[in-house]
Amino acid sequence: MPAFVKMGLHSTGYATHRCVKRNTERAAGRRKVLPGFPVTRQFETLEEINQYLSGDTITCLLCGKEYRRLANHITAIHGISVEDYKIRYGLPWRRGLTSQACHKAYADALDEERRDQFRALGDKFRGLSHVASHRPPTPAHRKAMVERIIASQGSKIYEESDWTAFLENIGTGKTTQEVLRMPGMPTMTTFMSKMREDEQFKAKFLEVWRGLPFSVQARGQRLMPEFVVEVRKLFDLGWSDKKIAARLGVTAMTSNKFTKEWRIGVNDALEEGE
Ligand SMILES: [Zn+2]
Numbered sequence: 001m002p003a004f005v006k007m008g009l010h011s012t013g014y015a016t017h018r019c020v021k022r023n024t025e026r027a028a029g030r031r032k033v034l035p036g037f038p039v040t041r042q043f044e045t046l047e048e049i050n051q052y053l054s055g056d057t058i059t060c061l062l063c064g065k066e067y068r069r070l071a072n073h074i075t076a077i078h079g080i081s082v083e084d085y086k087i088r089y090g091l092p093w094r095r096g097l098t099s100q101a102c103h104k105a106y107a108d109a110l111d112e113e114r115r116d117q118f119r120a121l122g123d124k125f126r127g128l129s130h131v132a133s134h135r136p137p138t139p140a141h142r143k144a145m146v147e148r149i150i151a152s153q154g155s156k157i158y159e160e161s162d163w164t165a166f167l168e169n170i171g172t173g174k175t176t177q178e179v180l181r182m183p184g185m186p187t188m189t190t191f192m193s194k195m196r197e198d199e200q201f202k203a204k205f206l207e208v209w210r211g212l213p214f215s216v217q218a219r220g221q222r223l224m225p226e227f228v229v230e231v232r233k234l235f236d237l238g239w240s241d242k243k244i245a246a247r248l249g250v251t252a253m254t255s256n257k258f259t260k261e262w263r264i265g266v267n268d269a270l271e272e273g274e
Contacts, residue, residue, distance in 0.1 A: 031063070031077055032063065033062070033063045033064065034063060034064030034065065035064075036064060037060075037061065037062060037063050037064035038061060038062040038063065039061040039062075039089070042088075042089055042090035042138075042139050042140075043089055043090045043091060043138070043139070043140045044090075044139065044140055044143060045140050045143060045144070046140050046141065046144050048140065049090075049091060049092065049095075049138075049140055052091075053091075053095055053097075053099075053100070054100050055099060055100065056068070056099055056100070057099050058070045058097055058098070058099050060073055060074060060078075061085075061089055062074065062078045062080075062085075063077070063078070067099075068098070068099045069097070069098050069099070070085075070097035070098070071096075071097045071098070074097075082097060085097070086138075090138040090139045090140055091138060092138055092140075092141065093135055158186050158190065158194070162184070162185075162186070163194065163201055165184075165185075166179060166185060166186070166191075167204060167205060167208050169182060169185070170205070170208050170209065170212075171208050171211070171212075173212060173213070173216050174216070175216060175219050175220030176191065176220050176222070177220065178220075206224075209222065209224065210224050210226065213249055214227050214230070214248045214249050214250055215248075215249035215250060218249075218250040218251070218254050223254075227248070227250075228258055230248055231244055231248065231255055231258050231259065232258075232262070234247060234248075235258075235259050235262055241253075241255040241256045241259055242255075244259070
């Protein structure tokens with residue numbers, strides 16, 4: 001084999017080898033994962049997400065390196081799509097993976113003409129945005145949503161099983177106030193709004209309540225119409241408040257609250273008759 005061919009081959013082969021080696025080293029450098037990475041958890045709060053996306057650079061959660069534009073890096077180096085990256089870390093799909101500083105510089109660089117073109121495009125596709133908005137919320141968005149509901153209720157979210165437990169407790173002869181004070185039970189405000197908003201629950205509650213002794217109903221300051229009927233019967237028999245109260249398991253004062261009205265009527269009738 002002629003010397004130059006041999007040399008050339010050798011030289012080319014060597015150069016190629018060197019070049020491949022250098023590229024491999026560079027690529028390996030780009031693929032190097034910093035300590036503490038990859039991050040394995042998702043973003044849990046919107047604050048965390050905002051903080052993550054608002055710096056001068058964005059940290060790649062897979063390797064720990066920082067970039068002004070992360071999208072190219074994650075697809076080229078880690079071989080996953082931006083979409084997959086966002087799903088993996090619970091990032092909102094609407095937010096880009098471009099640092100605030102970079103985004104601002106880019107926006108500033110856009111001249112008026114191009115800005116108008118973008119605006120026109122935006123207007124054209126705006127009508128389609130509702131199609132994409134049906135994607136499921138990120139865990140952080142779900143958490144924020146739950147927190148908003150909790151804040152508005154002032155307590156945790158009560159499930160049907162909680163309300164069933166509530167009614168069972170009432171059924172044991174406790175007043176609403178007594179049950180609401182038990183651990184794990186809703187607040188008075190939550191109970192009142194449940195009564196307002198859930199007709200079926202209200203009916204169930206009143207049914208259970210109606211079955212309780214008058215003594216409990218009186219203690220809970222919610223005497224049912226049946227009580228008035230009973231008091232009236234005994235009143236008509238000429239019973240005193242004390243006697244009525246003893247029979248029905250309430251205080252004489254409770255009986256008197258009703259009988260005093262009727263007594264006025266009787267006294268009036270007596271006076272008229274004189
Ligand atoms: Zn990376």
